[in-house]
Amino acid sequence: METFDYNLKLIIPEMFLFVWALVVIVFDISSKRRNSDSVGYLTMAGLAITAVLLYNFHGGISFNNMFSSDILALFFKVIFLGSAFMAVGSSFGLASDKIKNHRGEYYGLILFSTVGMMFLSSSNELISLYVGLELTTIPLFVLAAFYKDKKTSVEAGMKYLIVGAFSSAVLLYGLSLLYGFTGTTDLTMIKINLSLLFLSAGKIGPGLILAIVMIIAGISFKLALVPFHMWAPDVYQGAPTPITAFLSVGSKAAGVVAFARIFVHGLIAFVDPVMKPLDWGIIVAVMAAAAMVVGNITALRQHNIKRMLAYSSIAQVGYLMIGMVAVSELGIASVGFYMFMYLFANMGAFAVATIFEDKTGSSSISSYKGLSKSAPALSACMAIFLLSLTGIPPLGGFAAKYIVFAAGIQAGYYWLVILGLLTSVVALYYYANVIKTMYFSDGNSDLKINIHPAARLVLVIGVIGVIIFGIYPEPILNFAMESAALFALP
Amino acid sequence: MDFPVLSYLIFIPLIGAVFLLFLPKDKFGLIRWTSAFFSFVPMVLSFWLTYDYFFNFSQTADFYYMEGPLSWISLLNANYFLGVDGISVPMLFLTGLLSFISIVASFNIAVRVKEYFIFFLLLETGMMGVFCALDFFLFYVFWEVMLVPMYFLIGIWGGPRKEYAAIKFFLYTLFGSIFMLVAILVLYFSSDPHTLNILELIQTAPGFLTHGLQLFCFVFFFIAFAIKVPVWPFHTWLPDAHVQAPTAVSVILAGVLLKMGTYGMLRISWPMLPEATRYFAIPIAILGLIGIIYGALVSMAQTDLKKLVAYSSVSHMGYCMLSLGAFSSVTAITGCMFQMVSHGLITGALFLLVGVLYDRAHTREIAAFGGLGAKLPIYTGLMVLFSMASLGLPGMSGFVSEFMVFIGAFGSGIPHFQLITALAVLGVVLTAGYMLRMVQRMLLGEFNKEKWGGLTEINTRELIIVSPLALLTIAIGFFPAPLSDLMEATITNLVQLMAR
Numbered sequence: 010m011e012t013f014d015y016n017l018k019l020i021i022p023e024m025f026l027f028v029w030a031l032v033v034i035v036f037d038i039s040s041k042r043r044n045s046d047s048v049g050y051l052t053m054a055g056l057a058i059t060a061v062l063l064y065n066f067h068g069g070i071s072f073n074n075m076f077s078s079d080i081l082a083l084f085f086k087v088i089f090l091g092s093a094f095m096a097v098g099s100s101f102g103l104a105s106d107k108i109k110n111h112r113g114e115y116y117g118l119i120l121f122s123t124v125g126m127m128f129l130s131s132s133n134e135l136i137s138l139y140v141g142l143e144l145t146t147i148p149l150f151v152l153a154a155f156y157k158d159k160k161t162s163v164e165a166g167m168k169y170l171i172v173g174a175f176s177s178a179v180l181l182y183g184l185s186l187l188y189g190f191t192g193t194t195d196l197t198m199i200k201i202n203l204s205l206l207f208l209s210a211g212k213i214g215p216g217l218i219l220a221i222v223m224i225i226a227g228i229s230f231k232l233a234l235v236p237f238h239m240w241a242p243d244v245y246q247g248a249p250t251p252i253t254a255f256l257s258v259g260s261k262a263a264g265v266v267a268f269a270r271i272f273v274h275g276l277i278a279f280v281d282p283v284m285k286p287l288d289w290g291i292i293v294a295v296m297a298a299a300a301m302v303v304g305n306i307t308a309l310r311q312h313n314i315k316r317m318l319a320y321s322s323i324a325q326v327g328y329l330m331i332g333m334v335a336v337s338e339l340g341i342a343s344v345g346f347y348m349f350m351y352l353f354a355n356m357g358a359f360a361v362a363t364i365f366e367d368k369t370g371s372s373s374i375s376s377y378k379g380l381s382k383s384a385p386a387l388s389a390c391m392a393i394f395l396l397s398l399t400g401i402p403p404l405g406g407f408a409a410k411y412i413v414f415a416a417g418i419q420a421g422y423y424w425l426v427i428l429g430l431l432t433s434v435v436a437l438y439y440y441a442n443v444i445k446t447m448y449f450s451d452g453n454s455d456l457k458i459n460i461h462p463a464a465r466l467v468l469v470i471g472v473i474g475v476i477i478f479g480i481y482p483e484p485i486l487n488f489a490m491e492s493a494a495l496f497a498l499p
Numbered sequence: 500m501d502f503p504v505l506s507y508l509i510f511i512p513l514i515g516a517v518f519l520l521f522l523p524k525d526k527f528g529l530i531r532w533t534s535a536f537f538s539f540v541p542m543v544l545s546f547w548l549t550y551d552y553f554f555n556f557s558q559t560a561d562f563y564y565m566e567g568p569l570s571w572i573s574l575l576n577a578n579y580f581l582g583v584d585g586i587s588v589p590m591l592f593l594t595g596l597l598s599f600i601s602i603v604a605s606f607n608i609a610v611r612v613k614e615y616f617i618f619f620l621l622l623e624t625g626m627m628g629v630f631c632a633l634d635f636f637l638f639y640v641f642w643e644v645m646l647v648p649m650y651f652l653i654g655i656w657g658g659p660r661k662e663y664a665a666i667k668f669f670l671y672t673l674f675g676s677i678f679m680l681v682a683i684l685v686l687y688f689s690s691d692p693h694t695l696n697i698l699e700l701i702q703t704a705p706g707f708l709t710h711g712l713q714l715f716c717f718v719f720f721f722i723a724f725a726i727k728v729p730v731w732p733f734h735t736w737l738p739d740a741h742v743q744a745p746t747a748v749s750v751i752l753a754g755v756l757l758k759m760g761t762y763g764m765l766r767i768s769w770p771m772l773p774e775a776t777r778y779f780a781i782p783i784a785i786l787g788l789i790g791i792i793y794g795a796l797v798s799m800a801q802t803d804l805k806k807l808v809a810y811s812s813v814s815h816m817g818y819c820m821l822s823l824g825a826f827s828s829v830t831a832i833t834g835c836m837f838q839m840v841s842h843g844l845i846t847g848a849l850f851l852l853v854g855v856l857y858d859r860a861h862t863r864e865i866a867a868f869g870g871l872g873a874k875l876p877i878y879t880g881l882m883v884l885f886s887m888a889s890l891g892l893p894g895m896s897g898f899v900s901e902f903m904v905f906i907g908a909f910g911s912g913i914p915h916f917q918l919i920t921a922l923a924v925l926g927v928v929l930t931a932g933y934m935l936r937m938v939q940r941m942l943l944g945e946f947n948k949e950k951w952g953g954l955t956e957i958n959t960r961e962l963i964i965v966s967p968l969a970l971l972t973i974a975i976g977f978f979p980a981p982l983s984d985l986m987e988a989t990i991t992n993l994v995q996l997m998a999r
Contacts, residue, residue, distance in 0.1 A: 437669060442666075
């Protein structure tokens with residue numbers, strides 16, 4: 010180790026966002042917590058400025074290969090910032106009524122978690138990856154339990170804390186085993202050392218298999234992949250709705266990028282045909298299949314919109330993992346693209362749920378009866394988001410599913426693709442059920458819903474994103490392809 | 500082509516739908532006439548297209564009015580690629596005509612008027628697109644795009660069991676489409692270089708697909724298309740959707756949506772996978788036969804007029820399947836196209852007439868009526884006319900198409916087809932059975948003056964929208980030559996492709 014390179018320019022966006030989070034908290038306290046809206050706008054502005062900084066300062070490796078500001082990281086950072094932006098935007102009603110005394114901390118913690126995600130997506134090394142992951146999840150424990158006086162929220166926080174700590178421990182154990190067998194924490198070196206190990210020994214020992222299994226389990230907890238999904242519905246239901254949205258998009262995207270970095274980059278050698286019986290792809294494919302089946306079928310029986318979206322997001326990760334197990338350039342690009350479209354649709358759907366819950370205090374699906382008459386624009390947005398999640402063209406969700414399935418077929422995972430398609434028909438039933446409730450039934454028609462301008466902005470971003478990138482996905486797809494090219498896959 | 504007529508056909512209704520968004524929602528008259536305008540223009544364009552195609556291009560099997568391929572999603576090789584030939588032109592004609600007629604027929608919709616017409620125009624965009632698209636991705640997008648407006652149209656403005664019917668339709672068709680998606684992806688990744696261009700794949704697919712893959716793709720495409728047609732045993736969504744849907748939507752369902760299934764077979768799976776077509780010819784004809792007989796028998800048992808017409812669709816689309824089984828006969832395939840057009844006209848008109856009666860009497864029970872001929876002579880005349888057309892009376896389009904189907908299938912030279920065709924002819928007798936019984940019980944006999952004395956005759960608007968259908972039915976019945984000339988070159992080419 011000759012010199013330790015500090016290229017601080019590369020982490021300017023992260024540093025800025027970190028400082029900004031402190032600024033937000035200080036501002037809220039110093040203004041005596043009176044300006045509920047301006048704290049929110051300040052947070053959103055910070056996220057926007059970070060995006061601009063990101064555009065100007067990226068590309069390069071720093072801190073001895075620990076921090077890689079590559080295009081893959083850039084792609085996912087846009088998703089993190091987007092999901093934080095939309096989560097904050099839909100929180101205004103919440104911040105003015107329910108959490109008046111802690112809104113600075115609320116926004117600040119969202120920003121801290123975002124900083125964690127950004128570090129995570131850039132880390133090219135096991136330790137910084139782990140630290141990034143912890144920085145992501147610890148603020149989320151607090152955020153999930155933010156309604157201190159609500160039993161379900163506290164339960165959510167508690168559950169998330171225990172499961173999160175447990176899964177982190179499992180992950181850490183797996184990472185330490187990996188370090189033990191390869192002698193390095195640098196993912197690129199791991200890749201090289203593993204290949205050398207194969208060449209010399211021709212096989213791998215049970216220790217490495219254990220490492221792989223533990224890492225998969227650890228990350229699957231974060232991703233809520235079946236069978237590690239049990240915590241998700243309770244946490245999603247109990248947490249404040251914008252936080253649920255943030256959890257289901259931002260923190261999932263973080264899990265996905267960690268998975269991609271470790272497996273598709275570091276452990277790529279296991280995909281070699283010679284290693285077929287030990288291929289992690291098969292384990293993950295089976296888990297993806299289980300996620301699609303369990304997520305979709307359980308979602309059918311939900312009466313609470315947040316729980317329904319929670320199970321549906323379990324299934325969505327299942328779809329997305331098809332692209333991952335394809336282990337091809339198209340596959341990784343499809344994962345990124347899927348996540349991007351999922352960002353718009355899912356954040357949008359949760360934003361509608363937040364707005365509705367702020368107004369009526371209810372998140373049961375049956376209370377959406379006749380919403381299309383009392384709030385036509387809001388219902389139209391919800392219908393568009395749900396149809397996009399189903400994968401109906403010309404919305405973004407369709408293009409995303411198409412590309413993921415294309416990657417699956419290309420890789421020869423016919424059974425997985427057919428299963429994915431069949432379960433997406435099941436998914437149609439519960440998504441359409443919400444649309445049916447809003448449009449086909451009569452309900453309380455004198456309900457007046459005023460949408461806060463910030464929430465309106467979130468809805469507009471969601472709808473425009475879903476429609477424009479559904480019809481013309483080219484720009485995002487090219488971006489995703491460029492970022493996938495990083496792995497130099499076939 | 501300087502004038503991109505196909506793009507106009509597809510996107511004028513869409514522009515109309517967007518335009519409607521900005522109209523005030525309580526100005527019903529304005530909304531109705533605006534949407535009528537935005538469906539009138541594509542209708543005129545489709546007439547012009549048919550005329551122009553007939554006189555200038557129908558001698559060859561090539562595609563005309565081509566647009567593209569323009570790169571759309573380069574990563575997936577998806578292109579914006581349109582074009583029409585002798586089998587899509589009649590379908591566009593039918594779509595243009597029936598869409599306009601249905602929109603005018605919907606002028607009596609009184610609740611949520613604006614949304615209704617927006618969804619209707621979106622539906623028209625999807626239908627036009629399916630018949631023009633020559634790129635798989637584009638085709639699939641249009642194919643799916645239609646489901647959403649259809650779902651809303653049935654679900655919001657439908658009958659008592661609308662919610663059930665709407666979701667059943669949506670689930671069923673989406674279930675079918677996913678099989679098509681798998682087949683498309685398999686074709687895409689098997690071709691080298693990868694392409695989604697339908698024309699290119701028709702030329703090359705038989706070369707690069709193994710026998711097993713051909714059968715695989717064929718079966719997957721078949722499930723998607725068969726659900727749309729619908730082929731027995733995939734037909735169960737149809738009676739629910741048809742009966743619950745508002746009148747105009749039933750017209751579109753029967754007149755255009757069902758045809759998309761048979762069109763898909765003729766455009767895609769038959770020429771692209773000829774080996775599999777030959778392999779499955781007999782099972783397909785048998786499914787057609789079952790559809791003909793089963794549909795007719797179930798129609799006989801119906802007490803609800805709309806259900807009767809709905810099941811008669813299953814029976815009539817069975818003729819299409821029978822003739823599609825006889826892939827080697829130009830006459831049979833021409834008969835299939837004739838049956839598609841004539842079924843669209845006749846069943847469309849029957850649904851309109853059922854709607855006319857229902858609007859006045861608020862019931863569709865056949866047994867509730869009797870002797871309507873005494874009170875409603877014009878209505879009765881039209882009803883008899885279309886019933887006769889439906890049962891295949893010579894001089895009407897139904898006769899021409901069924902005759903061609905039978906002759907073509909009988910003479911196709913494929914083993915067992917003579918027997919299957921002979922059995923299928925029974926369907927004509929059964930059709931006559933239920934149609935004549937319906938005419939007798941509803942229109943003839945004694946008139947119940949107390950109960951139905953207040954019924955009013957079909958009004959001018961309704962008469963205007965039904966009469967073009969009547970004229971075309973009779974015109975095709977007497978002069979089938981123009982329609983068959985229009986398709987002849989294309990169909991001859993198709994049959995040659997299937998013989999590869």
